[in-house]
Amino acid sequence: MTNYFDIDDILAEDELVPATFREATNGVGLFDSTDDTNKVEPGSKVELPFWLAQELHLRQAVTVNVPPCFNKRTREEIDADAAHVDLRNRCPFFYELGYKIAPLVGDKTIGRVLLIAFRTRYKEVLIKAHTAAFEATAKFLSLLTEEEVKLYKAAQSSAIAFKKWRKGGPRFQKASVLGRKRKPIQ
Amino acid sequence: MASQSDPHGSAFSAAELEFLAEDEMVEIVPNIRMDPLNLISGDFGPFRPQIATQVPLWLAVALKKRGKCTIRLPDWMSVEKLTQVLEAERDSARDFQPLPFHYVEIARLLFDHARDDIPDIYMVRSLIEDIKDVRFHKIGTGLEIISERTYAVKLLNLSAMEVNIVRPFVAKALETFYKLDSPEMIQDAERRPDARTQAPDRGPRRPLRPR
Known part of the structure; x- marks a missing residue:
């Protein structure tokens, strides 16, 4: 990674x-x-x-x-309802930073916090990625960390690509060079 | 192989999967007389009027477009078969019914190019749509089970398109779980207590290498 x-x-x-x-x-x-x-x-x-x-x-x-995004308050919020904690506001790279900083600060509990947070929020991302309408997601996306947004986008873009294919439309795209008229040679 | 249309999306684009699906064999009834075709992928034909023969889907579609054959509907696309499959899909919350690996693509190609060869086309189309929706829903709910103790996901009878759609998501999720559950991050002592409680509820997906 x-x-x-x-x-x-x-x-x-x-x-x-x-x-x-x-x-x-x-x-x-x-x-x-x-x-x-x-x-x-x-x-x-x-x-x-x-x-x-x-x-x-x-x-x-x-x-x-230990950075403020892993303080006691955040941990309590994650324990209470991880899915609705605004992690993005605290640290857009919550997992990545936690993963990197844990060995430096020697705090053994960070790993567990990350895992619990991701386990709960993963389900939320999964459900939202498959069901939510596009307009409704803006608010939800603002709570996600970069890693979660990536995951969400991965699920959505493949679903959208599939829908596009199913709807059909032009099967062959014309290369832009084709159809361009050659300039008459003087 | 990276997708042509979307480098960050699935490993294959839907159009690429459609291309792969065109190698599936279908039965056609030609109305022309033609010598066998000797291609790298095999010999097809000979073509005699009213004598059925097996050809790849791409060839069938090409002949069909020129009005040189009728395509015989594959067995699994009959209304009875699809109704059975749909009921079975609805009955079991976890298992997927065996369908051709490229069923979504084959159905689409036949609907596009051979609509006059399909009896009850509306019925068949809506049945396939329903089956697809049920299966996608099942996949969605099934993926909720993924957690840090999932090392692999077994998806029996899943079709190419379904796998391709969930691939980027599942791969990323598993990767993140694997990373966050690495031994440096989580000490063994705290991992154990809840490992036992969740283990039975794993359904058809189970780790290949349980720790």
Whole structure:
């Protein structure tokens, strides 16, 4: 799944995650704009994109904290009714980020949250993809994460392609070069 | 093979499946005299007026278009057979009736090109539509069972078109479940307790490699 050229993978790694610097670091004052010293004090909290946080974590420069989309409140909402939690608002790449960040923060429960959320929401996606009219889906789609939208689109586009085929219409498409008149040669 | 029409959709487009379905054999009754055709896929004919012979669907359609034959309706497309199939489909919530692998496509091609060879065409058409709807509904409800303990989905007697329509969705769903249920994400101790409760309710779909 993880693919260097996968645009969704790149976007997922762009999500901001909270991190705490372990050491004073010079030259990265842009993370902490409270003074002009262009350095970060140990213990200061910053928000870093995941790809940077991961690298700094590997070099033991920062400690990655659990992002707000996996906080207690979200978990409670997921336990209560996962299908109607607005995950997209919290993190458009909920599953991807959770999957990547779990080993970094050493939180063993994230995996379970992801699984429970997906198990419940998968059914909702399945039902909606097969039944809902197109107008009714806009509201529903706004709750889904990118991964779920992809799944939903996969189901819908194949169903639409089938319906189109069944309705018929022109079986052969004319190539655009055909029928174009050649310019008279002077 | 990527689809020509929609690179992100099914592995085949519907038109490509129709192309594959054209290799199915049908019986025709020619009204012309013609020598056997020796093609790479086999020898067809000889064609004698009023003597039935087996040819691939594409050839049957081509001859039919030129008014050189009548196509005999396949057995499974008779009203009685289809009524039986429809009833059986409605009776069982899980199993699919055996129909030709390309039944959707064959039916469509025959409806398009050989409507005068089909007795009770409206009846046959609506029966096939009904069968298709029942089966699609069944597939939809059947897929709800997929969870993190599904490693494979067994779909006996499913037709080419039906498989093709659900393929992108099922593949993506299984992939995500597999990823989220990987051992690094979920520790074994917490996996066990509810593994037993859901196991019996799996119907015709069961994991090939239960953990």
